[in-house]
Amino acid sequence: MxxxxxxxxxxxxxxxxxxxxxxxxxxxxxxxxxxPAVVEGDSFHKYDRVAMREQIDKAQRENRHFSHFAVExxxxxxxxxxxxxxxxxxxxxxxxxxxxxEEGERLGGYKSGTFTPWEDIPPGTDLMFYExxxxxxxxxxxxxARYTDLLVGVVPIVNLEWIQxxxxxxxQRGYKPEDVTATILRRMYDYxxxxxxxxxxxxxxxxxxxxxxxxxxxxxxxIPTPDESFVVIRFTNPRKFNVNFADLLIMLQGSFMSRRxxxxxxxxxxxxxxxxxxxxxxxxxxxxxxxxx
Numbered sequence: 001m002x003x004x005x006x007x008x009x010x011x012x013x014x015x016x017x018x019x020x021x022x023x024x025x026x027x028x029x030x031x032x033x034x035x036p037a038v039v040e041g042d043s044f045h046k047y048d049r050v051a052m053r054e055q056i057d058k059a060q061r062e063n064r065h066f067s068h069f070a071v072e073x074x075x076x077x078x079x080x081x082x083x084x085x086x087x088x089x090x091x092x093x094x095x096x097x098x099x100x101x102e103e104g105e106r107l108g109g110y111k112s113g114t115f116t117p118w119e120d121i122p123p124g125t126d127l128m129f130y131e132x133x134x135x136x137x138x139x140x141x142x143x144x145a146r147y148t149d150l151l152v153g154v155v156p157i158v159n160l161e162w163i164q165x166x167x168x169x170x171x172q173r174g175y176k177p178e179d180v181t182a183t184i185l186r187r188m189y190d191y192x193x194x195x196x197x198x199x200x201x202x203x204x205x206x207x208x209x210x211x212x213x214x215x216x217x218x219x220x221x222x223i224p225t226p227d228e229s230f231v232v233i234r235f236t237n238p239r240k241f242n243v244n245f246a247d248l249l250i251m252l253q254g255s256f257m258s259r260r261x262x263x264x265x266x267x268x269x270x271x272x273x274x275x276x277x278x279x280x281x282x283x284x285x286x287x288x289x290x291x292x293x
Contacts, residue, residue, distance in 0.1 A: 002088065003285075003289055004293060005088070006128070007087055007127065007147055007150075008128070008129050008130070008148070008152070009135030010129075011132065011135035011152070011154070012133075012154035018132075021131070024274035025278065028275060028278055034286075035124065037090075037092075037121045037122070037129065038129050038131075039082065039128060039132075040094075040097060040130075041132010042097035042099075043096055043097050043115065044078065044079045044132070045075075045097060046074055049114070065186075066186075067187040068187070071139055074133075074134060076134060076137060077142055079134065080147070083128075083130075083144055090123070091123070092120075093118045094118070094121055095115050095117060096116040097115055098110045098111065098115070099113075126289075127285070127289075135151060136199070136202055137198055149285055150203055151201060152203065152204050152205075153198065153205040153206070154205075156208040157207065157208070157209055160209075160210050160214055162218070163217040164223055165184065166180045167222075169183075181218055203241070204233065204234065204236070205232075205234045206232075206270070207231065207232045207233075208267060209229055209231070210224035211224075230266060230267055231273065232262060232264050233263050238261055241280070242280070248276065253266075255269070255273075
């Protein structure tokens with residue numbers, strides 16, 4: 001954690017909906033004229049797509065658990081080094097994981113499933129913004145979470161998360177539903193051991209809860225809409241960011257308190273709630289940055 005070089009991390013599993021949070025922060029960065037150093041969690045995978053498939057096949061033959069969620073499938077030591085280095089002096093190295101051939105062409109002719117070369121983060125960025133699987137990870141040898149100034153978790157109830165992943169991977173990435181289901185099952189061990197513990201370390205969690213039947217996510221024909229859900233927003237320590245629940249209840253019509261540190265908002269207001277909540281937090285972080293400079 002560094003006041004001079006703040007770090008914001010969004011953590012959530014594949015299909016959780018971290019893109020919604022990323023969009024909210026992009027709007028805030030634009031309004032505040034900030035230049036973030038954006039870091040993608042996928043860039044810290046240890047293997048490219050072809051090598052990862054080989055590792056998965058090998059693990060299955062050896063009856064071992066192995067997935068992108070797993071600690072050993074990622075360069076978490078290198079990721080921790082980046083977080084620490086950026087917090088110390090605002091520098092570090094980053095790369096990109098190429099998700100599609102179209103993206104690869106835009107980046108300069110890289111194949112889908114590969115990485116771009118490591119490059120230095122440009123000098124003069126205002127803060128670092130990470131979005132991925134392991135922003136709050138902590139193991140016996142690695143502690144990424146301790147370097148974050150704001151750690152946010154995005155974790156819909158698990159059936160909804162599965163529905164979102166199945167629909168995204170079949171519609172956007174061309175996978176068969178049964179293949180996505182197999183991936184979900186293969187990742188379950190690492191999901192429980194690596195992903196879920198991070199949500200106990202976050203400053204704020206956003207959990208979308210549908211109000212329609214999602215009891216069998218593997219046959220669901222559509223994703224519950226925002227208006228068919230609520231979002232539970234939990235603050236670990238509301239005093240840390242001077243959260244004013246009374247004001248939030250007024251600004252977010254239809255919201256209510258479920259616990260002393262949790263507010264529930266209509267799903268359609270999730271994006272607006274994020275911007276209302278995060279804007280004063282970012283302003284507070286920037287004030288502390290200015291006073292520390």
